[in-house]
Amino acid sequence: MWxxxxxxxxxxxxxxxAKRKVPxxxxxxxxxxxxxxxxxxxxxxxxPATKNVGNEEPLLKNGLIDSLGILEVVTFLEKTFGFTITDxxxxxxxxxxxxxxxxxxxxxxxxxxxx
Numbered sequence: 001m002w003x004x005x006x007x008x009x010x011x012x013x014x015x016x017x018a019k020r021k022v023p024x025x026x027x028x029x030x031x032x033x034x035x036x037x038x039x040x041x042x043x044x045x046x047x048p049a050t051k052n053v054g055n056e057e058p059l060l061k062n063g064l065i066d067s068l069g070i071l072e073v074v075t076f077l078e079k080t081f082g083f084t085i086t087d088x089x090x091x092x093x094x095x096x097x098x099x100x101x102x103x104x105x106x107x108x109x110x111x112x113x114x115x
Contacts (some may be wrong), residue, residue: 014078035081035102042076055099060092070095077101083108 036055043050043065050064059065065073071093074085085108094104 005101032102032106035105036098038080039101039105042073042080044052046072046076054097055102056097059097060095065095073101077105079108082106 006114040050040053043053043059047065047069053064055091057064059084066111070090076086089104089108094100
C-alpha cells in the first residue's frame with residue numbers, strides 16, 4: 001500500500017521496473033573484488049609485510065616486493081588466471097599496486113594486456 005500511495009503522491013501510477021543486471025563478468029565489480037582478494041591472499045602468504053596492504057599502496061616503491069618477488073607474482077598470476085605474461089608486459093606500472101595488478105589481470109583476460 002505504501003508503494004502505491006507514494007507513486008500517486010509523485011504522480012506516477014506505475015513506475016517502470018529497472019531491467020539491469022548486476023555486473024559479474026570480466027570487468028564487473030564483483031569480479032574485481034574477487035581478483036583483488038585472491039591477489040591479497042597470495043601476497044600475504046608469500047610476503048608477510050603485505051598482510052594489511054591496501055589496494056592503492058605502492059608495492060615496489062615501498063619495498064614490499066622486490067624484483068625476485070615480481071617473478072613469484074608472475075608465476076602466481078599465470079597459474080591462477082590462466083594466461084602468459086610476456087617480457088614486454090613486465091613493466092613496473094603493471095605491478096605497482098594491488099589495483100594495478102587487478103587491472104592488468106582483467107586486461108589479460110580480455111585479451112588486451114598492457115605492454
